[in-house]
Amino acid sequence: MTDFFVTLQGIDHASARQSFLSRLKNVFIIEKLYNKTGVALLVVFALIIAAGTAYKGVIFGAILVGVLCAFPLLYSIVTYPKFGIIILLVMAYMLWQVADYIPIPIGTAMDGLQGLLLLGYLYIPKKTKMVTF
Numbered sequence: 001m002t003d004f005f006v007t008l009q010g011i012d013h014a015s016a017r018q019s020f021l022s023r024l025k026n027v028f029i030i031e032k033l034y035n036k037t038g039v040a041l042l043v044v045f046a047l048i049i050a051a052g053t054a055y056k057g058v059i060f061g062a063i064l065v066g067v068l069c070a071f072p073l074l075y076s077i078v079t080y081p082k083f084g085i086i087i088l089l090v091m092a093y094m095l096w097q098v099a100d101y102i103p104i105p106i107g108t109a110m111d112g113l114q115g116l117l118l119l120g121y122l123y124i125p126k127k128t129k130m131v132t133f
Helices: 020-030 036-056 058-079 081-093 095-101 106-128
Strands: none
Touching: 036 058, 058 081, 058 106, 081 095, 081 106, 095 106
């Protein structure tokens, strides 16, 4: 494959007085971290993951995977209430099995899940514009 160059209109790289937001937009959205900043962020995250795994072992990996899976799961519960109801029913069925292994108040987590569902139901009418508040 051959390389080709694309000239983007409206971006003045010669200007040293770009605002902070325009530099962030340039680095993250236009160049998509395919630059020195992206490589630096990748190296920093790799070092953090390597150090955490070296010092804490499997626990750090489990926490990292849990955090990375939690955000899309919470977004899906709020945005898609049918999915949230299914998760709520599955968690209600498995409540006591999970409570044997994890020493946290699972009932409070279920209340939080119901709060996220309520937040999702308040979000849907504004998204579809069927009901006005």
